[in-house]
Amino acid sequence: NAGVTQTPKFQVLKTGQSMTLQCAQDMNHNSMYWYRQDPGMGLRLIYYSASEGTTDKGEVPNGYNVSRLNKREFSLRLESAAPSQTSVYFCASSEAWQGNEQYFGPGTRLTVT
């Protein structure tokens, strides 16, 4: 099992460009999440999908959109990148929407210039 995979590993964008971060899990988990991690701020939830077909905003959703393509895949889109979105992005998944630990992907380091 690969667990949670993310692509790309690194990305540099210019302000105003768009891109999609891809995430897939092979653990048959129902719930998936997108976080960003900034220095000194821990992990902050951007969007989550409690189950296939549903998505909800987290703590910092502005400037992002998500798609739960199927049970395995959950993508994060930046429509018009801004320097404030420079961060490390982690995708995670969990078996159920309550009471289960989350498994994290390796992260995408995004720089917006």
Place this chain on the structure above:
Amino acid sequence: EDKVVQSPLSLVVHEGDTVTLNCSYEVTNFRSLLWYKQEKKAPTFLFMLTSSGIEKKSGRLSSILDKKELSSILNITATQTGDSAIYLCAVEGIQGAQKLVFGQGTRLTINP
């Protein structure tokens, strides 16, 4: 608003020392508290503590949940250089879906 605060933010000790990391929280309808270890990349799960499981131990690592004080500690005994990492505390409340609120993390450095 749910909140998780970890202390200290940074800690440097010598190999063989024992360390205690702290996590305090304010959350609506507490469900669980989780500890993660983050080395260079993804956080990896260590422990989950709940009302029915307030103490966990795995090798040299152990954790206790104090629901009265709304806090948890993570202890690491006989530290090794491989324990150097950021340790993250996260709390889950009953909010209609599983959403973890993370603390800032404690950066632990073990010097040989």
